[in-house]
Amino acid sequence: MPSLKDLRNRIASVKATQKITKAMQMVAAAKLRRAQEAAEAARPYAERMGAVLANLAEAFEGRDDAPKLMSGTGNDQVHLLLVATAERGLCGGFNTNIAKLAREKARSLIADGKTVKIICVGKKGFDALKRELGQHVIETVDLRSVKSVGYANADEIGKKVLSMFADGEFDVCTLFYSTFISVIAQEPTAQQLIPGSFEAKGDGESDGAHPVYEYEPDETEILEDLLPRNISVQIFRALLENAASEQGARMSAMDNATRNAGDMIDKLTINYNRRRQAQITTELIEIISGAEAL
Amino acid sequence: MAELFQFELVSPERQLISEQVAEVVVPGAEGEFGVLKDHSPFMSSIAPGILKVRKDGDAWDEYFVRGGFADVAAGGLTVLAEQAVPVAEISREQLDQAIKNAEEDAVDAKDDSAKQKADRTLRRLKDVAEALKQA
Numbered sequence: 375m376p377s378l379k380d381l382r383n384r385i386a387s388v389k390a391t392q393k394i395t396k397a398m399q400m401v402a403a404a405k406l407r408r409a410q411e412a413a414e415a416a417r418p419y420a421e422r423m424g425a426v427l428a429n430l431a432e433a434f435e436g437r438d439d440a441p442k443l444m445s446g447t448g449n450d451q452v453h454l455l456l457v458a459t460a461e462r463g464l465c466g467g468f469n470t471n472i473a474k475l476a477r478e479k480a481r482s483l484i485a486d487g488k489t490v491k492i493i494c495v496g497k498k499g500f501d502a503l504k505r506e507l508g509q510h511v512i513e514t515v516d517l518r519s520v521k522s523v524g525y526a527n528a529d530e531i532g533k534k535v536l537s538m539f540a541d542g543e544f545d546v547c548t549l550f551y552s553t554f555i556s557v558i559a560q561e562p563t564a565q566q567l568i569p570g571s572f573e574a575k576g577d578g579e580s581d582g583a584h585p586v587y588e589y590e591p592d593e594t595e596i597l598e599d600l601l602p603r604n605i606s607v608q609i610f611r612a613l614l615e616n617a618a619s620e621q622g623a624r625m626s627a628m629d630n631a632t633r634n635a636g637d638m639i640d641k642l643t644i645n646y647n648r649r650r651q652a653q654i655t656t657e658l659i660e661i662i663s664g665a666e667a668l
Numbered sequence: 669m670a671e672l673f674q675f676e677l678v679s680p681e682r683q684l685i686s687e688q689v690a691e692v693v694v695p696g697a698e699g700e701f702g703v704l705k706d707h708s709p710f711m712s713s714i715a716p717g718i719l720k721v722r723k724d725g726d727a728w729d730e731y732f733v734r735g736g737f738a739d740v741a742a743g744g745l746t747v748l749a750e751q752a753v754p755v756a757e758i759s760r761e762q763l764d765q766a767i768k769n770a771e772e773d774a775v776d777a778k779d780d781s782a783k784q785k786a787d788r789t790l791r792r793l794k795d796v797a798e799a800l801k802q803a
Contacts (some may be wrong), residue, residue, distance in 0.1 A: 410769070415682040422678060426711070426739055521798065525680040525750070590698050590712040596737065599713050610680055631738055 375519035378653065381646040385639060386507030392635035398464065401626035406557065406621035412522065413554065413614040420611045423604055427570070430586075430597050434526070443596075445493060447545045454663045455480060456535065456567070458551040458612055459499030460620040461518045468552060468560065468620055468626030472500035475562040476550045480507055493542055495613070523613045532606030533668040539568060551612035552619040558626050560619035565612070567605055670724065671705040677719070677731065679752040684731070685721065692745055693720040694738045695792075703738075703745050710740040714749065716766070716792045730755040732796065734766065763776030767793045 376384070419423040434440040457476045459469045477500070480490050492507060494500040494514040501637055513534075520527055535547060552560045594614060670690035678684040681716075695717030716734040735750035753762070770790040775780045777783035 412681070416680055418676070418683050419678045419748055422676075422739070422746055426737075426748075449731060528680075528748075588708065588710045590710070596713055600737065607680060631750060640753045 378646065378649055379634050381642060381649065382572060385646065387505045388595040388635050388638050388642065391637065392632055395628045395635060399625055399632060402465075402621045402625040402628060406618060406625055407541075408522070409614070409618040409621050410554070413618045414421070416611055417616050420607050423600070423607050427597075427604055430600070431570075433593060434597065441557060441598050441601055443539070443568055443605070444570050444597070447542070449545045450488070452484050452491065452544040454535070454538070454547040454568075455490060456494045456531075456547060456549045456609070457492060457496075457499045457503065458549065458616050459494070459496035459502070460616070461497050461516075462620075464622050464627065465624035466630075468500040468623035469496075470503060471560075471562040472550055472552055473499055475564060477503060477506060478547065479550075479564060480510065493531075493535075496616075516643075517613075522618055523610070525610050528613055529606045529612030532602070532609050535567070535609075536602050536605060549609065549612055551615060551616045552623075554615050554618040554622060557622040560623055567608055570601065570604065633644075672724065673703075673705040675721065675722075676744070676746045677733075677752055678746065678748050680714050680750065683751055684754075685725075689723050691722040692747075694745075694747060695719060695733065696738065703740055707740045707745070711737060711744065714747065717796060718745055718755065719747065719749075719752075732758050732763075753775045763793070763797050767797065 405502045429446060434444065455474065455476055459472050463469065476492070480492070483490050490505065490507070490510045492511045494503065494511055497514065498518060500511060500514045515531055515534075517527060519522065536545060539547070546566065548566045549567050551563055551565070554560055672688040674689055675685060675687065675689040675692055676683065690704075693722075694701055694703065694712070695715050696712040697715050698712070700717075701712070702748045714733060714736050717739040719733045719796040721729045721731070731752055731754055733747065733752045736748045739746045739748070767790065770786060770793055774783060774790055777786050
């Protein structure tokens with residue numbers, strides 16, 4: 375049985391924890407707004423890029439001289455998994471969900487006899503994957519020192535992936551991240567980066583008849599220029615989505631934690647008061663029975 | 669008054685401009701080109717340089733752009749640039765950094781065409797730096 379003093383200490387400690395989780399929730403809320411704005415600001419670029427690439431890709435449909443980044447190496451033996459997670463924990467199932475998706479994919483690839491290589495962006499993903507797939511992780515990218523993700527960060531990762539591709543170190547590249555749907559919903563997503571697939575979306579403007587474009591320099595050169603850029607852009611977008619998802623996940627996780635702490639405080643307080651009353655009653659009985667005995 | 673068309677300047681981080689303008693001069697990979705309303709569909713990659721925009725008045729707004737492409741379609745002109753900064757806001761350090769990167773690229777270039785490309789980029793950047801110094 376805990377003594378009254380023990381209970382008092384417990385209550386004080388839970389209250390302190392509650393204050394921390396509450397503060398974290400508010401910080402996450404503020405950061406979420408910023409992250410969301412950044413993700414929204416980046417959207418037009420990625421969308422235009424996708425539209426233009428889809429246009430160009432159509433022209434190359436079925437041609438042998440299409441760039442490798444689009445058509446692939448004609449092989450799918452070596453897979454590169456690019457797993458983007460957060461640098462910090464305490465954000466509910468965010469990191470775990472991404473890692474789980476990546477792990478399942480890696481498992482099924484290994485079962486098929488493929489070679490798997492993993493690049494972890496973010497420490498938490500590596501922590502989650504290293505036990506089972508540690509020997510497949512070839513690199514971890516640390517973004518801990520980066521306060522808000524800039525295009526330069528994504529570009530760096532993109533360049534690394536591209537140079538590996540150029541050296542023939544992998545055939546297929548898949549990017550894992552979490553799509554931000556709402557504060558309480560984030561969806562772990564796997565997206566194939568290389569070879570790229572571009573779906574021409576009906577964006578209202580194209581009315582079946584494609585305008586005859588003039589290209590300068592020619593189509594091949596532009597496509598070769600654009601495809602590597604697109605990799606960086608996609609990674610950038612994924613990182614931004616991730617940043618927003620992370621804050622959203624943290625916010626709801628911390629909200630839950632704050633509520634739990636509140637419940638716990640209530641229970642402990644009731645317990646504490648009961649014990650206190652019981653103690654007073656006992657003392658009174660002792661005094662009264664002592665007086666009666668005289 | 670010149671006829672206006674829709675112009676968008678987008679960098680990965682944000683959309684800088686989205687409005688009706690009269691004329692835009694873009695630093696294309698194979699030379700500068702001007703775009704007016706109803707330009708024929710055209711696509712070009714862009715070289716590092718100064719992009720100029722004129723609204724209905726005579727004043728030109730200038731932006732430093734680097735890496736990306738311009739897409740002229742029936743709907744208007746869209747410039748997607750890896751980096752786009754209003755000239756007034758550009759800092760010497762950023763430019764110096766870009767020049768340094770370009771110099772490294774030129775040294776690292778594996779074959780002739782890559783070297784030529786890197787040299788051209790470097791020359792462009794130096795021109796921009798020169799122009800800014802005078803301004």
